[in-house]
Amino acid sequence: MNFFNFHHHNPEIKFGIYNLKFGERIPNTLFSAGIHPDSIVENMDEYFLWLKEVSGNKNCVAIGECGLDGLIDVDEKLQEEVFEKQIFLANDIQKPIIIHCVKRFSQLIPFKKKSKVPMIVHGFNKRKTIGDDLLKHDFYLSFGKSVLHNVNLQDLVKDFPMEKLFLETDSADFDIQDLYQKVAELKNLSLEELTQKIKKNLQFLQIPA
Numbered sequence: 001m002n003f004f005n006f007h008h009h010n011p012e013i014k015f016g017i018y019n020l021k022f023g024e025r026i027p028n029t030l031f032s033a034g035i036h037p038d039s040i041v042e043n044m045d046e047y048f049l050w051l052k053e054v055s056g057n058k059n060c061v062a063i064g065e066c067g068l069d070g071l072i073d074v075d076e077k078l079q080e081e082v083f084e085k086q087i088f089l090a091n092d093i094q095k096p097i098i099i100h101c102v103k104r105f106s107q108l109i110p111f112k113k114k115s116k117v118p119m120i121v122h123g124f125n126k127r128k129t130i131g132d133d134l135l136k137h138d139f140y141l142s143f144g145k146s147v148l149h150n151v152n153l154q155d156l157v158k159d160f161p162m163e164k165l166f167l168e169t170d171s172a173d174f175d176i177q178d179l180y181q182k183v184a185e186l187k188n189l190s191l192e193e194l195t196q197k198i199k200k201n202l203q204f205l206q207i208p209a
């Protein structure tokens with residue numbers, strides 16, 4: 001059985017969405033490309049030229065990770081501008097957006113209205129109230145390693161609608177099968193059923209898997 005890894009940084013992983021780095025050679029596998037708030041510099045022209053070019057590739061299935069980060073020393077207005085520009089690009093090319101959000105969930109919500117494509121908040125490991133709010137605004141959530149040990153998050157996943165859920169390793173080094181196993185238990189599904197449901201979600205996002 002293959003376990004789709006919705007967001008990862010390991011070029012060795014073949015079944016999932018690899019987060020391409022700026023200037024990196026385009027892989028044969030599926031990938032996403034975006035400008036992480038961490039990479040924001042004063043003049044973003046070069047980044048946007050790169051992003052425009054690589055995002056047109058058929059293996060590029062999403063824009064991101066991009067978003068808002070309250071823990072880094074990058075001007076918030078500038079972060080919002082760079083994020084918005086990537087939303088408009090995603091709208092143009094009709095590809096979903098993988099979102100990185102740290103401590104800026106209430107600021108994130110209004111950006112949903114600007115987007116004409118699905119938005120997936122990756123690495124979600126916050127409180128249920130935040131998860132519920134994102135769900136209410138039609139975000140997808142992708143869950144990672146925290147589900148293996150965070151009991152509150154396990155409760156959230158248990159009740160979280162299956163059609164809005166993805167699973168990922170991000171940059172953590174562990175076997176994604178363990179995460180699928182855990183989520184299958186929480187949702188009272190077989191591993192096979194879980195992989196099929198995730199496959200359906202991917203199809204809905206027009207991601208070939």
Ligand SMILES: [Zn+2]
Nearest residue numbers: 019065170171
């Ligand atoms: Zn990541």
